[in-house]
Amino acid sequence: MEINWYIISVIIGSAIVTFIPRVLPLVVLSKLxxxxxxxxxxxxxxxxxxxxxxxxxxxxxxxxxxxxxxxxxxxxxxxxxxxxxxxxxxxxxxxxxxxxxxxxxxxx
Structure with a gap:
């Protein structure tokens, strides 16, 4: 099976884009x-x-x-x-x- 780096980068980018709005408010609000x-x-x-x-x-x-x-x-x-x-x-x-x-x- 061949690794398609475009698909992997899209999956990683989607994970980051999903992760940031969930974690960033939690980190900021936990300090306030x-x-x-x-x-x-x-x-x-x-x-x-x-x-x-x-x-x-x-x-x-x-x-x-x-x-x-x-x-x-x-x-x-x-x-x-x-x-x-x-x-x-x-x-x-x-x-x-x-x-x-x-x-x-x-x-x-």
Whole structure:
């Protein structure tokens, strides 16, 4: 088997480009003393990102709001959200979401 140095350099370059944005903030922020309000603000970032991802997936179709096109996903999101809120279990939430969508696709 021949070694293709271009492919190896692309793999190494991709690894470096992926590694830097993950490690650099960790190194910089570990040296800083973040105030309490900053920590409280940062706690809301994952929820805001997840809400933005879910809203775009559930409500948009071809960059337009289309509730009819995504009605099955919206209906499936309701019990999944309830399980997520009440159990706070990632595994339970995923299982309910996948099984609910599977059942709705089979029935409808």
């Amino acid at each position: 003393e973040i105030p309490e309000w900053g920590i409280n603000w940062l706690k809301h970032v994952p929820v805001a990102v997840m809400a933005a991802l879910l809203a775009s997936e559930l409500l948009l179709h071809d960059n337009k709001i289309a509730l009819q096109a995504n009605s099955l996903s919206i209906i499936t999101a309701i019990p999944t959200l309830l399980v997520a809120i009440y159990t706070k279990s990632l595994l339970g939430t995923v299982l309910v979401g996948v099984s609910t969508l599977m059942i709705f696709r089979y029935l409808l």
